[in-house]
Amino acid sequence: MDNPDIVYTKVDEAPELASASFLPIIQRFAAEAGVTVGTRDISLAGRIIATFPEHLTEAQRQSDDLAFLGELVKTPGANVIKLPNVSASVPQLVAAVKELQAQGYALPDYPESPASDAEKAIRAKYDTIKGSAVNPVLREGNSDRRAAVAVKNYAQANPHRMGAWSADSKTTVSTMDANDFRSNEKSATLAQAATARIEHVALDGTVTVLKDAVSYPAGTVVDATFMSAKALGAFLLDQIAATKEAGTLFSIHLKATMMKVSDPIIFGHAVKAFLKPVFDTYADDLAAMGVNPNSGLGGVLSTIAASPKGAEIQAAIDAVMADQPPMYMVNSDKGITNLHVPSDVIIDASMPALIRAGGKGWGPDGQEADTNCVIPDSSYAAVYDEAVKNCIANGALDPATAGTVQNVGLMAQKAEEYGSHPTTFEIPADGTVRMVLDNGDILHEHEVEAGDIWRSASTRQAPIEDWVQLAIDRQALENCQAVFWLDEDRAHDAELLKYVRPLLDKAGVADKFQILAPREATALSFDTIRKGENSIAVTGNVLRDYLTDLFPILELGTSAKMLSIVKLMQGGGLFETGAGGSAPKHVQQLVEENHLRWDSLGEFCALGESLKFLAQVKNNPKAMVLGRAVDAATQGILDHDKSPGRKVGQPDNRDSHYYFALYWAQALAAQTDDVELAASFAPIAQALSDAEAQITSDLAAAQGQPADIGGYYHTDPAKTAAVMRPSAALNAIIG
Ligand SMILES: NC(=O)C1=CN([C@@H]2O[C@H](COP(=O)(O)OP(=O)(O)OC[C@H]3O[C@@H](n4cnc5c(N)ncnc54)[C@H](OP(=O)(O)O)[C@@H]3O)[C@@H](O)[C@H]2O)C=CC1
Numbered sequence: 215m216d217n218p219d220i221v222y223t224k225v226d227e228a229p230e231l232a233s234a235s236f237l238p239i240i241q242r243f244a245a246e247a248g249v250t251v252g253t254r255d256i257s258l259a260g261r262i263i264a265t266f267p268e269h270l271t272e273a274q275r276q277s278d279d280l281a282f283l284g285e286l287v288k289t290p291g292a293n294v295i296k297l298p299n300v301s302a303s304v305p306q307l308v309a310a311v312k313e314l315q316a317q318g319y320a321l322p323d324y325p326e327s328p329a330s331d332a333e334k335a336i337r338a339k340y341d342t343i344k345g346s347a348v349n350p351v352l353r354e355g356n357s358d359r360r361a362a363v364a365v366k367n368y369a370q371a372n373p374h375r376m377g378a379w380s381a382d383s384k385t386t387v388s389t390m391d392a393n394d395f396r397s398n399e400k401s402a403t404l405a406q407a408a409t410a411r412i413e414h415v416a417l418d419g420t421v422t423v424l425k426d427a428v429s430y431p432a433g434t435v436v437d438a439t440f441m442s443a444k445a446l447g448a449f450l451l452d453q454i455a456a457t458k459e460a461g462t463l464f465s466i467h468l469k470a471t472m473m474k475v476s477d478p479i480i481f482g483h484a485v486k487a488f489l490k491p492v493f494d495t496y497a498d499d500l501a502a503m504g505v506n507p508n509s510g511l512g513g514v515l516s517t518i519a520a521s522p523k524g525a526e527i528q529a530a531i532d533a534v535m536a537d538q539p540p541m542y543m544v545n546s547d548k549g550i551t552n553l554h555v556p557s558d559v560i561i562d563a564s565m566p567a568l569i570r571a572g573g574k575g576w577g578p579d580g581q582e583a584d585t586n587c588v589i590p591d592s593s594y595a596a597v598y599d600e601a602v603k604n605c606i607a608n609g610a611l612d613p614a615t616a617g618t619v620q621n622v623g624l625m626a627q628k629a630e631e632y633g634s635h636p637t638t639f640e641i642p643a644d645g646t647v648r649m650v651l652d653n654g655d656i657l658h659e660h661e662v663e664a665g666d667i668w669r670s671a672s673t674r675q676a677p678i679e680d681w682v683q684l685a686i687d688r689q690a691l692e693n694c695q696a697v698f699w700l701d702e703d704r705a706h707d708a709e710l711l712k713y714v715r716p717l718l719d720k721a722g723v724a725d726k727f728q729i730l731a732p733r734e735a736t737a738l739s740f741d742t743i744r745k746g747e748n749s750i751a752v753t754g755n756v757l758r759d760y761l762t763d764l765f766p767i768l769e770l771g772t773s774a775k776m777l778s779i780v781k782l783m784q785g786g787g788l789f790e791t792g793a794g795g796s797a798p799k800h801v802q803q804l805v806e807e808n809h810l811r812w813d814s815l816g817e818f819c820a821l822g823e824s825l826k827f828l829a830q831v832k833n834n835p836k837a838m839v840l841g842r843a844v845d846a847a848t849q850g851i852l853d854h855d856k857s858p859g860r861k862v863g864q865p866d867n868r869d870s871h872y873y874f875a876l877y878w879a880q881a882l883a884a885q886t887d888d889v890e891l892a893a894s895f896a897p898i899a900q901a902l903s904d905a906e907a908q909i910t911s912d913l914a915a916a917q918g919q920p921a922d923i924g925g926y927y928h929t930d931p932a933k934t935a936a937v938m939r940p941s942a943a944l945n946a947i948i949g
């Protein structure tokens with residue numbers, strides 16, 4: 215495959231549906247300027263297919279596009295538009311495999327409890343696909359996320375609805391105060407390049423190597439920590455009791471997708487704690503059935519339903535649930551609780567949505583209620599705790615007047631916790647875990663007990679330096695408040711500060727930055743934006759993720775509208791669309807009533823940046839003209855209120871693409887930098903404008919009936935195109 219100028223990723227769910235309509239427009243317009251836009255498949259189904267060629271027919275096989283892109287992003291020529299993709303939990307992975315099998319792909323089943331070597335090998339392959347398996351591979355750079363000025367101005371002029379906060383809200387954030395990842399953390403910076411072995415030493419002295427030969431370049435910050443299983447279990451039981459006492463909803467907020475080893479285990483502890491009497495009484499039966507609480511209550515219920523003792527255990531579960539506090543629900547109509555699936559409640563989106571709603575979650579009765587938000591590890595819980603307290607004290611944030619919090623995030627080369635999966639272990643037996651360097655030195659050591667979750671994370675020097683420089687550059691451009699969200703009292707942050715302070719001093723800009731722990735930084739940022747002023751949050755990888763949903767969801771209503779640029783360290787560009795996810799609810803709505811409420815503003819912003827970047831690196835003035843016209847089209851969508859409506863019958867995603875094409879063509883026809891392009895787009899603009907009534911009536915007529923896209927994870931391209939491109943008049947112009 216020859217390399218196109220721009221790679222547009224093929225993903226899953228709502229953004230992939232949007233691409234079926236939008237990508238043909240992009241390709242058609244880009245071709246006029248000689249710019250090629252190709253695709254690479256990073257969807258969950260595509261990654262599964264690429265992983266098991268030996269099980270598939272020649273015609274079914276697919277290239278490993280993720281591996282290809284992983285190499286591409288390390289080259290200066292990379293220009294990738296990355297849409298959000300599914301980071302699969304086990305239930306999602308299993309569902310995708312089932313769907314592919316039903317389509318005739320002879321894939322092996324996902325082995326939940328692998329016994330034979332063959333099953334273990336299959337499981338290991340599936341585990342590479344699980345969780346956040348794409349983003350860390352592509353993110354060979356640090357992160358610059360903010361609302362484009364036009365988008366922020368629009369949000370202020372057209373503020374979204376915010377739930378009201380009451381001064382006597384009982385909503386609260388609860389976190390551990392000892393024996394969690396934060397309090398057990400140790401950190402050191404390596405003076406020389408080194409290789410480390412991670413080993414477990416049992417009480418009888420038996421040494422088991424957990425991971426051999428992890429290599430680190432000189433200057434790497436290496437952390438190690440663990441969460442005590444006993445402390446976690448006790449904390450969860452306390453919280454369940456405290457929730458009942460307070461009369462609030464019980465909820466747990468984790469990132470089981472990106473923290474794909476540690477957080478499903480923590481989630482499993484929550485399932486076991488909530489149903490403790492059942493897990494105590496039926497321990498042997500549940501183990502014999504292969505029940506895996508880490509996959510959630512949904513899986514537990516379906517496994518027991520298929521067993522002879524199913525009715526008895528179900529009755530026991532019902533009795534326990536009736537006695538527990540009401541649970542925060544994912545879907546109260548369908549009885550889907552917080553504990554059903556580990557990927558249904560994802561902290562970066564779930565906590566901001568609750569804060570936007572005035573501190574309310576949905577209860578089993580379908581009513582909104584105050585909620586106990588349990589976030590077991592205390593490393594970052596203070597951000598949400600402070601946000602909740604700030605809203606209780608001051609009321610909801612006003613999107614009409616609030617300033618903005620931008621983010622500069624340390625992300626490159628699997629920085630910090632988000633790169634820790636290969637070095638995270640559920641400890642098999644009491645003893646010690648130690649990291650031993652190749653020179654024999656013990657770098658870190660912890661006494662652990664069976665079941666504890668131990669992990670090591672690392673952060674390399676070059677990404678840290680690049681991140682500080684990006685912060686300096688962004689602050690100079692914006693000339694506003696800038697804060698490093700780092701906590702002197704946390705082991706890892708203290709090591710980072712040994713880099714940050716000298717770099718700021720050397721650049722002579724130390725006075726432009728504050729350094730505050732996450733709680734204090736949250737308080738300051740809320741106060742700043744409440745005054746209508748702006749702030750740049752310079753953060754590590756986890757807070758990059760959390761804050762680029764938290765502030766956009768409060769300021770703009772959604773993080774889908776964010777500009778998200780990854781300046782790749784080797785010179786290329788990765789342009790992420792929005793900062794949110796793939797919105798499974800939107801697919802459901804399309805399938806039921808052929809309305810797609812997905813907003814492509816994130817794609818529009820990314821496309822403009824990608825084209826302007828192409829113009830710079832390939833010295834292609836036509837691409838610059840195209841890119842500037844994209845900005846004009848995006849502005850047009852906002853000015854004329856052409857974003858999708860939420861309800862069937864209102865204009866949807868497809869209408870917004872038509873108007874985007876119209877404004878894009880008009881801007882290209884009107885510009886004078888490139889007369890050739892102006893001449894070729896004038897008739898396109900005219901045709902799009904002349905056909906407005908026909909196209910919008912075609913698009914409106916398509917809505918209201920169920921839509922068939924031939925699958926969920928692996929849709930049928932022809933059926934999807936038919937659904938997403940229902941206007942013959944528009945298709946005739948786009949081709
Ligand atoms: N970069 C990436 O690749 C990311 C991928 N994900 C993946 O996405 C999936 C869902 O994650 P989740 O945490 O629920 O987050 P989502 O952002 O998908 O969903 C939260 C809500 O945000 C709103 N929303 C999100 N995007 C848009 C958009 N473009 N237009 C309009 N509204 C939007 C929707 O609200 P409403 O329902 O009110 O319309 C949606 O239900 C998971 O599989 C996760 O792994 C998550 C984050 C980032």
Ligand SMILES: O=C(O)CCC(=O)C(=O)O
Nearest residue numbers: 301346349471472759793
């Ligand atoms: O990779 C993922 O699973 C999610 C990424 C994410 O939430 C983010 O980058 O904001």
Ligand SMILES: [Mg+2]
Nearest residue numbers: 562759763793
């Ligand atoms: Mg996120």
